[in-house]
Amino acid sequence: MTSRRRRLRNAGLGVVIALAIAVAGLQLSRSKTFQVFGGIHARADTSRPLVAITFDDGPNVTNTPPILAVLRRHGARATFFMTGENLARHQDIAASVAADGHEGANHSYSHRRMVFVSPGFVREEIEHTDRLLRGAGFTGDLLFRPPYAKKLLVLPYVMREMGRKTITWDVEAHDTETQDAAALSSNVLDNVRPGSIVLFHDGGPPKPGTIEALDKVLSVLRSRGFELVTVSQLLAAGT
Ligand SMILES: [Zn+2]
Numbered sequence: 001m002t003s004r005r006r007r008l009r010n011a012g013l014g015v016v017i018a019l020a021i022a023v024a025g026l027q028l029s030r031s032k033t034f035q036v037f038g039g040i041h042a043r044a045d046t047s048r049p050l051v052a053i054t055f056d057d058g059p060n061v062t063n064t065p066p067i068l069a070v071l072r073r074h075g076a077r078a079t080f081f082m083t084g085e086n087l088a089r090h091q092d093i094a095a096s097v098a099a100d101g102h103e104g105a106n107h108s109y110s111h112r113r114m115v116f117v118s119p120g121f122v123r124e125e126i127e128h129t130d131r132l133l134r135g136a137g138f139t140g141d142l143l144f145r146p147p148y149a150k151k152l153l154v155l156p157y158v159m160r161e162m163g164r165k166t167i168t169w170d171v172e173a174h175d176t177e178t179q180d181a182a183a184l185s186s187n188v189l190d191n192v193r194p195g196s197i198v199l200f201h202d203g204g205p206p207k208p209g210t211i212e213a214l215d216k217v218l219s220v221l222r223s224r225g226f227e228l229v230t231v232s233q234l235l236a237a238g239t
Contacts, residue, residue, distance in 0.1 A: 044238030057203020179209030
């Protein structure tokens with residue numbers, strides 16, 4: 001083989017390897033339970049009857065106050081993954097989430113997909129949102145949930161550098177797809193088990209179905225003997 005042909009063959013091999021890495025990377029970036037670096041939690045490994053209900057994309061002027069009222073009525077604690085943009089707009093609502101004893105957590109500032117972004121961009125998004133969460137009255141470790149659960153390479157690297165836990169979920173209501181309360185409550189109640197982290201949304205358009213389903217889910221979970229705790233409390237109970 002001439003050296004030119006060898007160079008061409010090597011270049012071709014390089015392209016194939018690069019493509020294989022890119023395809024593998026896309027697969028990994030879709031996974032909710034695998035992350036290249038750092039700790040990711042989709043649930044807690046526990047047999048105790050504990051469940052963590054979570055709400056994404058708030059605080060929201062229409063949805064968050066009635067959700068707080070339902071949680072209060074059931075004596076349930078929950079975790080709210082808030083964006084910095086919405087925290088900046090609704091500090092008063094965030095403060096009432098904190099005053100009710102719920103956990104406030106970081107869902108980035110702008111809710112951009114965090115796949116092909118620089119470490120500096122990720123760090124600034126997270127730190128800016130942390131400052132707003134502190135301003136609303138949240139104390140202790142601040143958990144993080146990536147927008148769209150995308151977390152490949154740069155994001156996990158920054159999370160490990162910052163010593164932060166990344167939280168996803170193992171049960172979802174699918175309340176951005178439908179507001180049929182019966183469907184939402186069965187999506188949760190058919191799949192929930194000890195240690196589950198359940199995903200609802202309080203951000204975005206009005207969510208009457210979410211609020212109605214939450215009321216039912218909390219009643220049924222209580223009747224099954226579950227305690228509703230924050231994600232940090234759930235992880236502390238896990239092994
Ligand atoms: Zn989100």
